[in-house]
Amino acid sequence: MIDIRFGPQVCGELSASSTREWLVTDGRGGYAMGTVAGLRTRRYHGLLVVAGETPAARKVGLVSLDPAVTLPSGRQARLGAHEWSSGVVDPRGFELLERFDLTEGVPRWRWRIGDVVIEREIAMAYGRSCVAVVHRLISGGPVRLDLAAACTWRDAHGERRADGPAPRLEQVAGGAVVDGAFRLAGPDWTPEGQWWLGVRHREEAARGLHPDEDLWYAGRFSGALDEPGAEVSVLAWADDLAEEPPPATALVEAARRRHRAVVAAAKPDDDVDATLALAADAFVVRTATGPDVVAGYPWFGAWSRDTMTSYEGLFLRTNRGEEGRDLLRAYAATLSEGMLANTADTGRVEHNTVDATLWFLHAVSRHVAVTGDTDLGAELLPALHGVVAAHVAGTRYGIRVDPADGLLTQGGPPDVALTWMDARVYGVPVTPRTGKPVEVNALWVNGLAGLAELTELTGRDATELRDRHARAVAAFRERFPTPAGWLHDVVDAPAPAYPLGGAPHHDDDLLRPNQLLAWSLPYAPLEPDEVTLRRVTEALFTPLGPRSLAPDSPGFVGRHRGGPAERDSGYHQGTVWPWLVGPFVDAYRRAGLPTDDLLVGLEGHLTEYGLGSVSETADGLAPHAATGCPFQAWSVAELLRVR
Template identity: 85%
Template sequence: MIDIGFGPQVCGDLTAAAGREWLVTDGRGGYATGTVAGLRTRRYHGLLVVAGETPASRKVGLVGLDPALTWPSGAQVRLGAHEWSSGDVDPRGFELLERFELVDGLPRWRWRIGDVVVERELAMTYGRSCVAVVHRLVSGGPVRLDLSAVCTWRDVHGERRADGPALRMEQADGGAVVEGAFRLAGPDWRPEGQWWLGVHHREEAARGLNPDEDLWYAGRFAGMLDRPGDTVSVLAWADDLAEEPPPATEVVAAARRRNRAVVGAARPADGVDATLALAADAFVVRTAAGPDVVAGYPWFGAWSRDTMTAYEGLFLATNRFDEGRELLRSYAATLSEGMLANTADTGRVEYNTVDAALWFLHAVDRHVTLAGDADLGAELLPALRGIVDAHLAGTRYGIAVDPADGLVTQGGPPDVALTWMDARVYGVPVTPRTGKPVEVNALWVNGLAGLAELARRAGEDAGDLVRLHERARTAFRARFPAPVGWLYDVVDGPAPAYPLGGAAHHDDDLLRPNQLLAWSLPYAPMEPDEPTLRRLLAGLFTPLGPRSLSPDSPGFAGRHRGGPAERDGGYHQGTVWPWLIGPLVDAHRRAKLPVDDLLVGLEGHLGDCGLSSVSETADGLAPHAATGCPFQAWSVAELLRVRRSR
């Protein structure tokens, strides 16, 4: 893997160190995450964040373990870091950091105070909601290490206040059980129990959300570090509370072994591939229903569109064929009226996308092609044909194949946005894209061709699919080229002056990246077009991937900043989306244009923001600061996929 580490110039600079985040996951949707500085900048930061029945239903438990060193003389140095609603940052332990690094994907901090050097390592148990934090004396001593356990128990998206009930604590062997939900264990536990008031999260303030909360100081652990090699460790876990996990040092060692095995199984070509393969592993989780994909950390759960878009990169590029097969079967069971269940993040299963089922067709085709899994193709063929039949008959939200040309149209109620550009402000879609979106129809043409091939492999007559494909492809080639020199983003949409469903129609020629799928998919409807691709590159490309709208277009938003309405308003109006690097590179390869230079910025991004991972979004204007989730599944997957397919 690539080396990711920082010295005191970064660690001691609060802005730089607090802007770089690390992530460790438990394979179930839970995680530990924070910053290089040790400063919690998000409500989502914590050492034990526990997934519920779904990956999205998470709760924050152990917030932090604040270290403090005490010498025999009585002198004490605190190594933690907190920001308060007053604006103060106290303590400032990051100023004593001489090194932060990821070792086999696990975070390691190294503090130096004179001749005393202490390291902290952290890992989670795969398949169990358990975190282990190990402190080791590297040099100097003797010193006593105290670890203040700072806790809460709340929904990951919320806050808890001191004006509510105190956290309930019960004594347990070597520590305590908090709220009956999670357990702490370590040496020399001393319960305390008091509120720390006004802890501030600067990233939440920047997002226009409530930035402050109160935390519960549950107590502290303590142990002597007499000589180099001595350790003081703490465990926290949230399932099987009566069953203590293995010693913390063993948890760390096991996590390191597993991470190495994950990388080895992916057979990476170089250090960047290895880093991305391990980053991809964080998104593949196992729930009671089987394998699934977390769309992004720290706040997303599973979204079928993201899962199927990321499928090839997460599963096939990393040789996770068996898990992938199980996931595809599981998702096939959610099909309803030709639509794939999208997400349960809202607490209920929703069917509200026009493209997730079409991405599913693509994912199954890629699995069968790359894994040689003809049996799965034959098994799922009836369900896949059902998708086509439902689109021909018409399904929810006006999604249907237009009998006039064989292309897919969509347009439901005015408060619904069905494409991946689905942001809404005050319930109104920012980019409704009613009509026939270009990427939806590229996926439709691609899906029909892939399904015809699956049918032929299964020994079935594919003539009906071939005819549907040829008709849709012919119509696509006739309808989508625009006089401006690129493809329309949407055709046959309602004219702005007419109500939804009015007689007049409008073809939208704004320069957006959705058209890349018309050249990039395996059965893309368009032949490579070098002049058009060069226009797209000039208007949309940034070092972190394509913009969602060209800067000279009306409504362009160059900064993805501010409160929820402002951010959602700019989400697809110029904001950069790194996942689109996949279609961009594929289209350029098909046109025999150079692509290696297109990946340099994203490869460098692995050392910024979400360390060893790729962000959800970035500003459309330089310097293209990362925004959104710092760890995003389809961003990682598409960068890994196009690198592995070279």
């Protein structure tokens, strides 16, 4: 794996160390997450964040363990870090950090106070909501270490404040149970019980959200570090409260062993591949219904579009085909009227996407092609044929095959956005894309061909599918090229002067990256043209992947910043999306163009934001600062897939 290590000039500089985030996960959708500095900059940061019935229904429990070292002289050094509503950062333990590293997926801090060096490591138990925090004396001593446990129990998307009830604290052997929800265990527990008022999260302030919360100082653990090698460890867990986990040191070592095994199973070609294989592991979770995919940390749960787009990178590229098989079968069971369920993050299961089901067709086709698992193909074949039949007949939101040309059209109520460009502001889609979007029809063409091949593999006749495919390809090649030299983003869109359903239509020729799928998919409708690709590259490509809109287009937004409405307005209007580097590289390869320099920026990005991972988005203008989720499934998956 690549070497992720920072010295005092990064660790001690808050602007650098507070924007680099680490993540460890529990295999269920829960996690521990924070910054190199130790400063909590998001409401989502914490040492024990617990997944609920779905990966998105998370609760924050143990927020921080703030170390304070009492030296032989009696002087105390505080190693934690908090920012307060006044803007003051106190304590400033990061100024004593001499090194941070992320080794085999385990974050490690090293503080120096004169000749005293103390190390901290954090890991989670796989398959259990449990975090282990180990402190070890490396040199110097003897010293005493106190660990102040700041707690809450709240929805990960919200805050808890002192004007409500304080968390309930139940004393148990070796520690306490907080709000009946999670347990703390460690040496020499002393209960405290007081509010820390006005803890500020600077990233939430920058995102236009409420930045402050109050934390409950539940108590402290204490232990002596008499000689190098001595340890003080704390465990926190939220399941089977009566069953104490293995020792913290053993959990850290178990995490390392498992991470090494995950990487070895992926058979990486180099250190970057190894890093991405471990990053991919964070997104593959096991729920009560089987394997699933977390779309991004810290705030996303499972989204079928992201899952299916990520499928090949997360499962096939990492040799997790057996888990992938179970996932595809589970998702097939969600099909309704030929549509895959989109997400339950909103609190209810929704079937409100035009492309997730087409990505599902692609995922099944790729699974069979890569693994040779024709048994799964045969098992799912009736459901896949049902998808095509439902789209031909017409399904929700006006999704149907146009009998005039065989292309797929979509467009339901005016408040619905069905493609991956689905941002809405005050209920109004920013990029509605009603009509026949280019990537949707590329996926439709690709899906028909893949299903025809799968049908023939099982010995069945695929003539009708082949005819539909040929007709859609011919219509695609006729309708989507523009006089400007690239592809229309949408054809047969409602004219701007007419409401949805008005008679006149127009073809949208804004230069967007969606057209890449028309050249990149295995059964893409077009062969890539070098001149066109170079033109698209000049307008859209950045070191972190393609922009979602060319800078000279009306409505271009170069900075993905501000409050929710401002950010959503720019989400697909120029913001860079790293996942699109996958189809970009595929199109280049199909055109016979060199690709060696297309991934350099993203490989460098692995140490810039979400450490060892790839961000959701980035600014469309230089220096292309990362935005959105620091750890995003399809960004990791597509980079891994095309390396």
